[in-house]
Amino acid sequence: MTDRLPEIHSESCDDDIVAYILEIKSRCPADPRVAARLARVLAASGDRIQPRSPFSADVASTGGPSSLSTLLCPLYLRAAGAVVPKLGVPGRPAGGIDCLVQIVGYRSTFGVDEVERLLDASGYAHFMAGGRLAPLDSRMFQLRQQHGAQEVPTLVAASLLSKKLAVGVRNAGLDVRVAPHGNFGKTWTEASGNARLFIEAARLLSINAYPVLTDARFPYQPFIGRKEALLALRHIFRGTESPWLEEHRILCRNLALASTPPEQRERILRATVSDLQDQFYMNVVAQGGSRDGFEQLVESTNSRHDHTLRARDDGFVRFDLDGIRKVLVAWQKRAVVDGALFPDPVGIILMRRPGDWVSRGEPLATVRIDDEAFQGAVNDLEEPIAKTALLPLGPSIEGIKTDE
Structure with a gap:
């Protein structure tokens, strides 16, 4: 061959x-x-x-x-x-x-x-x-x-x-x-x-x-x-x-x-x-x-996590990881300017694990926005992060749907 x-x-x-x-x-x-x-x-x-x-x-x-x-x-x-x-x-x-x-x-x-x-x-x-x-x-x-x-x-x-x-x-x-x-x-x-x-x-x-x-x-x-x-x-x-x-x-x-x-x-x-x-x-x-330089960067990053995404409904946490990735990549592309090889306008810290039970309104993640121009990213992350599920799915748990 x-x-x-x-x-x-x-x-x-x-x-x-x-x-x-x-x-x-x-x-x-x-x-x-x-x-x-x-x-x-x-x-x-x-x-x-x-x-x-x-x-x-x-x-x-x-x-x-x-x-x-x-x-x-x-x-x-x-x-x-x-x-x-x-x-x-x-x-x-x-x-x-x-x-x-x-x-x-x-x-x-x-x-x-x-x-x-x-x-x-x-x-x-x-x-x-x-x-x-x-x-x-x-x-x-x-x-x-x-x-x-x-x-x-x-x-x-x-x-x-x-x-x-x-x-x-x-x-x-x-x-x-x-x-x-x-x-x-x-x-x-x-x-x-x-x-x-x-x-x-x-x-x-x-x-x-x-x-x-x-x-x-x-x-x-x-x-x-x-x-x-x-x-x-x-x-x-x-x-x-x-x-x-x-x-x-x-x-x-x-x-x-x-x-x-x-x-x-x-x-x-x-x-x-x-x-x-x-x-x-x-x-x-x-x-x-x-x-x-490292310490200043991480301190600044931590301080900018001032947006919170909350559970839309009672249910099990089920993060759409591929959806999160697509949102971050899309906003990184929008932030590209001359000389910036690796823009990083948006970041996330998750507060709960997949499969956890949460009540409506509980915080699920914080979001960093480096510039007001990227506020739309918070809305884009709602669907892959804040949407809960009827059945648990996580690394150590998986609910099985019944026919009822």
Whole structure:
């Protein structure tokens, strides 16, 4: 099959790349050999980084709102002594790099020499694809979005693994977020098959792959938004996290554990929140930000949560997570201005969990609006947040409708 596919390379025009994408989508949508071959091509389209340490690791994700895994897992991996070169793409509505660049001065793009210096100095660099690192992957990702090919397993695996090849990651964790809106599996069965494809493609590239399936049907934790993710980190660092947020931190720790060779896991288990905070600030300062800048940002974010969404009726809380995502992404697009790569005009803090019983008028969430021009977002969030259900549905509960 691979021998009959057209060839693409860094000089290919967009039409040729689109033709290749559609060929994969039609003929080999779930082929680990094709994924491995394409990953090599994408990684070879730019420069390569080879960390000096033999122990390099990262945890990527397949997308979906509310998880902090791409922010917390690198901190746990650093606690285990891993070098973490994290090459990513923008997320929607709040990928890891999107959140970090909200900190004044934090840089997201570097030359190869700069990344290597960052890794030598602090062991962790979080930066964007494109430019001189995997530029063809960045181009192909945009074209996949335009042509309905974001969820093709072969292309998803190739994109994820190309970034690991480009920066020399040998231990590749993957948070496979399973939900109807998921990019790498809408059901547990589908996601399991795609995870096995990822493992096999990685094996062909001599990468140790550790995919873990997580339930993305419901919010992982209550802070949703680019700045809100950073506010969540501050709660973790200060020990003021809610039980819901603490459970998510432990999930992220377990993702890091699953992505680490057994002999290194004890160091992750011993890591304290103070250790995580130290690793976080070391990275922020190394990439041009500051501790004061972070603190000022999260204080400002917290103070702007002055809009409250309340339950419309008595019933069970049932947040429409995909609906929330679509609203935030739409308002982020409206806020784009020259020079603003990652606008963040609106954010949410959930106050109840899915499946909880609430009475009409009880507060369900607070909303941050950075500018009066974005007031309409509050109304847009009413439907996916404030509408209650007759039957419970949550991570540990599901009501079954009767015929009566």
